[in-house]
Amino acid sequence: MLLHNQISIPLRTPLIPIKPTPKHQPKNAAVFAQQRNPPPLATNFSISDESLSSRGFALHRTIDKLNLDHLNTVFVAVGFPRRDTGKIRLALEHTDALLWVEYEKTKRPVAFARATGDGVFNAIIWDVVVDPSFQGIGLGKAVMERIITALLEKGITNIVLYSEPRVLGFYRPMGFVADPDGIRGMVYYKKQKKKK
Numbered sequence: 400m401l402l403h404n405q406i407s408i409p410l411r412t413p414l415i416p417i418k419p420t421p422k423h424q425p426k427n428a429a430v431f432a433q434q435r436n437p438p439p440l441a442t443n444f445s446i447s448d449e450s451l452s453s454r455g456f457a458l459h460r461t462i463d464k465l466n467l468d469h470l471n472t473v474f475v476a477v478g479f480p481r482r483d484t485g486k487i488r489l490a491l492e493h494t495d496a497l498l499w500v501e502y503e504k505t506k507r508p509v510a511f512a513r514a515t516g517d518g519v520f521n522a523i524i525w526d527v528v529v530d531p532s533f534q535g536i537g538l539g540k541a542v543m544e545r546i547i548t549a550l551l552e553k554g555i556t557n558i559v560l561y562s563e564p565r566v567l568g569f570y571r572p573m574g575f576v577a578d579p580d581g582i583r584g585m586v587y588y589k590k591q592k593k594k595k
C-alpha cells in the first residue's frame with residue numbers, strides 16, 4: 400500500500416492483488432498500495448513511549464541489541480518463511496529506518512517494522528510483524544506510526560508497502576490507499592529453469 404502525502408511527488412502505486420506470491424518474497428508481499436493524507440508529523444502516537452515503557456516494552460531503533468534468531472522466530476510464528484539469519488542481518492544493515500519493541504521481561508523482540516529506500520524521495524515498508532502472543536494490544540500500530548513519522552521527518556513522502564488482503568484494514572486507517580489513478584505495481588516473477 401502507498402502512503403500518499405499531499406505534498407508528495409506524483410509517484411503512486413495501486414492496490415492490486417499479486418498472485419502467486421513469488422517464493423523469494425516474504426509472505427506479506429501480496430498487495431501494493433500507497434498512503435494518502437498521512438498523519439501529522441507531531442508525535443501524537445496512539446500509545447506514547449512512556450505508556451509503552453510502563454507496560455514493560457522498550458523501543459529500539461537500531462539492531463545493536465536485537466537477537467536476529469529471536470526475530471526470525473517471530474517472523475516464522477506469523478507465517479513468514481524462515482530466512483537465513485546472516486541474510487537478515489545484511490538486509491537490516493541496508494535498511495533506512497527500523498523499529499522494534501522488546502518485551503523487557505523476556506528481553507525478546509515482540510514487534511518489528513523496517514523501511515528501505517533512497518533516503519530522499521521513496522521508501523518501502525517491510526516485515527511488519529507482532530508476535531502472536533502480543534497482537535491486538537496496539538504494538539503493530541505503535542511501530543507503524545513511528546516508522547512513518549521517521550520517514551516523513553526525513554522528507555520522504557512516497558511511502559509504499561505490500562499487504563496481504565487480510566491486513567488491509569490494519570493499514571487503511573493509517574492513510575494507506577490504492578492508487579486512485581490506477582497505476583499498477585508489478586513484481587518480478589519468473590520461474591527458474593531446472594538445472595540439468
Ligand SMILES: CC(C)(COP(=O)(O)OP(=O)(O)OC[C@H]1O[C@@H](n2cnc3c(N)ncnc32)[C@H](O)[C@@H]1OP(=O)(O)O)[C@@H](O)C(=O)NCCC(=O)NCCS
Pocket residue numbers: 427428477527528529530533534535536537538539540541561562563565566567568569
Ligand atoms: C498485522 C499486525 C502487524 C497487526 O499488529 P497488532 O499489534 O496486532 O495490531 P494493533 O493492536 O496495533 O491494531 C491496531 C488497529 O488495527 C486493527 N487491526 C489489527 N489487525 C487488523 C487486521 N488484520 N485487519 C483489520 N484491522 C486490524 C486493530 O483492531 C486496531 O484497531 P483500533 O486502532 O481501531 O483499535 C499483526 O497482526 C501481525 O503481525 N500479523 C501477522 C503478520 C502480518 O500479516 N504482517 C503484515 C504483513 S502485510
